[in-house]
Amino acid sequence: MMTHHLTRRDLLRFSAIGLGSASLFAIAGCSTTGPATGGAGTPDVGGEATDFSFASWSLSEEAPKATVQAAIDAFAGDKGVSVETVTFPYNEYLNQLTLQVRGGQFAGAVQVDVAWLAALAALGKLADLGPLAEGRGYTAAALAAGRLDDVQYGLPWTIGAIGLIGNAELFDRAGASLEPASIEEFEEGLRALKGIGVTPYAAATAAAQLKDILMWMQTFGSPLVEGDSVEIGDEASVKAVEWYKKLFDEGLIAPDVDRFAARNLFAQEAAALYDDAPVGVSAVRSAATDPAIVDKMVPIARPVARTGDAPVATLWGHAVCVVSGDGEGTAAEFAQWLTSDDEQTAAYFEALSLPPATESGLQSEAVGADRFNSEFAERITATATKNPFWGYVNYAQMETAIAENVQAVLIGDASPADALAEAKSTIAGML
Structure with missing residues (x-):
């Protein structure tokens, strides 16, 4: 062969x-x-x-x-x-x-x-x-x-899916819930984790993986795409980015984190929570200070904004x-x-x-x-679903437009509403 x-x-x-x-x-x-x-x-x-x-x-x-x-x-x-x-x-x-x-x-x-x-x-x-x-x-x-x-x-x-993975030992030490039922309870847990001296949530803040924000936009109620219409910039997506900016400003998420950095922070037990697929376990294990870290890893259903909603995850x-x-x-x-x-x-x-x-x-x-x-x-x-942008041939460019504009919000160069309006305009030009 x-x-x-x-x-x-x-x-x-x-x-x-x-x-x-x-x-x-x-x-x-x-x-x-x-x-x-x-x-x-x-x-x-x-x-x-x-x-x-x-x-x-x-x-x-x-x-x-x-x-x-x-x-x-x-x-x-x-x-x-x-x-x-x-x-x-x-x-x-x-x-x-x-x-x-x-x-x-x-x-x-x-x-x-x-x-x-x-x-x-x-x-x-x-x-x-x-x-x-x-x-x-x-x-x-x-x-x-x-x-x-x-x-x-x-x-x-x-x-599998991209979802939240937590360190049960750190959550237990902080008294944070591994089963947050609401956005508010999730936030409380992040603040408790910050109190024990770790990065609470190694969420994507570097542009390479800022497409993860799409899952939070869906959590807040945005469909992202409705039929042939791109809904980025709707009320729900703006609220999601406002919330993400609040976490950033409070130090509950950290700057310049991509998937690889998140895995390393989690592996060193310097972060208590991050987003990944099951395939990431091997990378965490190989970089871990504790060889038994997989025993501490717990998949966490994403909290919901409204009672009865299904937790959001991307296939x-x-x-x-x-x-x-x-x-x-x-x-x-x-x-x-x-x-x-x-x-x-x-x-x-x-x-x-x-x-x-x-x-x-x-x-x-x-x-x-x-x-x-x-x-x-x-x-x-x-409860995972496909990213609705995958239906477009140039979906990666669309995600990049969103990521770059959300990053502008995080560093204070744009408001959430203006940034998402810009992203929507850029995407419209691709259609």
């Missing part, structure tokens, strides 16, 4: 400030507005197995590489086929994959971030995998993460799509097996602690024995 490491200069760094999705799709020859749906049909499966290609950023990362390669080898050996692998780093992945698919240089199975579906569907070459999803036991939330405009472009591989995860072309039928069978075979999903979870996307996988002994992942699924993933 061959592995290609492409070294072409990165044109798009996902979630970075700089070259955005609009530039990417101008280069690729695609629209930058709403998703250009309408895929390439459903692959024929069940016939004679053929060689195919598989693109994956995990094959470029030390931690998952061996596990993913073992799965590829197992499937290839069982089917008697060869799998040609293509890999490049995550930050280059979407751009490089787009260039290859657009140029007709790639067909086969592809690992995707669920946030990228609209971008890849815009190319018009993703297969409809709906029939392959039937009867495989995928959870409803997982299937929704791989669906766009009623087309099942991706079979969910691992699905996070990976799916496997199929780019139509040579070997697409066997590539589709591989995607189905990789994401839903009980033995395979158990092995993936045991090696990497990435939650499976099937009901049987979540009910397995391996997942049940993992206290943190079980609680995370129950308290956070259960």
Whole structure:
């Protein structure tokens, strides 16, 4: 089997400030507005197995590489086929994959971030995998993460969410609640945590992850997007940013914090709370001063602004799509097996602690024995939804516009209302 490491200069760094999705799709020859749906049909499966290609950023990362390669080898050996692998780093992945698919240089199975579906569907070459999803036991939330405009472009591989994670020992020392029922109770807990000398909440304040503010806007009641209308700047989103600025001014959240800084602060027990997906546990463990820190980590349902509201969390995860072309039928069978075979999903979870996307996988002994992942699924993933901006090809640029304007509020350069009006105007110009 061959592995290609492409070294072409990165044109798009996902979630970075700089070259955005609009530039990417101008280069690729695609629209930058709403998703250009309408895929390439459903692959024929069940016939004679053929060689195919598989693109994956995990094959470029030390931690998952061996596990993913073992799965590829197992499937290839069982089917008697060869799998040609293509890999490049995550930050280059979407751009490089787009260039290859657009140029007709790639067909086969592809690992995707669920946030990228609209971008890849815009190319018009993703297969409809709906029939392959039937009867495989995928959870409803997982299937929704791989669906766009009623087309099942991706079979969910691992699905979780971005949610709040707290240090139970620090919360206990401060007398703060791990189950805040309201925004007010949440604030009280943060002030109590500040009193014991830690950063209460390592919330995103650096532009790279300030998209996390969207979850708080939704908590305060903003839909963010309503139909074809972007609602940023409505009363609820302004209230959310006003509240975030208050936390910042009181020192309840800290300046210049991104996801990596938050993980390090939490790992050193210098912060009591932060936002992350389950995948972040391994990073926290490796950087921790206390080797048993995972035992202290508790998923916390986001507080609600109104009684009866569902706690807000944003879906996070990976799916496997199929780019139509040579070997697409066997590539589709591989995607189905990789994401839903009980033995395979158990092995993936045991090696990497990435939650499976099937009901049987979540009910397995391996997942049940993992206290943190079980609680995370129950308290956070259960009510998670897709970021509504993901429906736009250039969603990353939209998030950047919001992040930069919210950052201006935090440092005192703009009012919440003016900043969000500016963000809305910028986004309107992209539509």
